[in-house]
Amino acid sequence: MRRGAWCLAAALWSGLALAEAPDRTVGWVEPVTLMPWNLPFEAKLDSGALTSSLDARDIERFERDGESWVRFRLQFDDEDKGETFAMTLERPRVRRLTVRGAGGTDDRPVVLMDVCVDGVRHEEEFSLRDRSEMTYPILLGRRTIGHLGRLDVASTHLTEPGCDGDAPRKPHRPDEEASGDDGASEAHEEKGETDGAEASSSSAAEPEDAPASE
Template sequence: MRRILIALSLLFTFTASHASNVEIQHVFGWIENATLEPWGVKVKSKLDTGALTSSLHARNIERFEKDGEEWVRFEVNVEDQDEDEKVSRKFERPLYRDVIIRGAGGEERRPVVLMEICFGDTVHEEQFSLENRSDMIYPVLIGRRTIQHLGVVDVTNTFMHEPQCDEDSPVEKFDKDNTDEDVGV
């Protein structure tokens, strides 16, 4: 019994000292509004802790070469939550990498680009795989690689933060060295 009490005492001491060193993080609901930057269109985003890489609804995805590098041209068609109307915009971004998605139907290779998205009052440059998500409820899916930079997800809540970014908002540029590429794996 004495050993159990000593072990519990040490456990509580370690937990209390560790908790005081943990940085306070933002808490987000499992569904949040965000804005795609620099476009500024407000979209519903699903924060999915089961997904590793974030995904953005895109159509007419086309790879091309520019200045000796591989780029991706694509069109984003989403419903603007502020205007309650469908909006569309074409983008061109350097290819960051390819991701292989494995599912029941086999493997699929998708392009990944860096895009800026606003959560709360901060713009985050993050990795997004491009895919046609027209059959999905949410045009933007936020995976763990992005969530690790946002904070924590409260699965019992939705819409805890409205995007409020402007030209003076801080921009968290993607930093591969400060990212756990296999977070949670």
């Protein structure tokens, strides 16, 4: 029953995404740039996941002026230069989600980050977790994919890398996040890497990601 409900929700989302998405086709792996630092990454685009995910280390939760904030470390290995880039960021926590795994449940903070795809900056929600054992440091879920274009799961690298300083920016729209089917329980496996869709509230737990085998 739950699988049938999820399939119906996915079909409805696909129709809406095609109607609202830009006239662009993206592959299941694309070059993205984390802004405003112009950090290049390879990202996996996965329609089996709802919320996008960002590799974050040393995650700390704290309060500032009565609001929930998150402090975390970004780490980027530049294989061409043989260098490791790391920096600590602080962001307001926009919500949290609970993910269910073999070891129990895990609450993950969600923050807003700017990511550039094919020359356009998108302010998107990202859940924070240590993805050091995953193949890709960034996963773009279907909320973000709906802003990018049509997903071609048989292709990769259909977009141009890089982002100019005057690139157009599309701000986050909370009303779009509220319309998603956050309660659906999804386990999606591709290329040995499982990235389950994630719930938008602490009351709905979702499957945990599994490390990549690549």
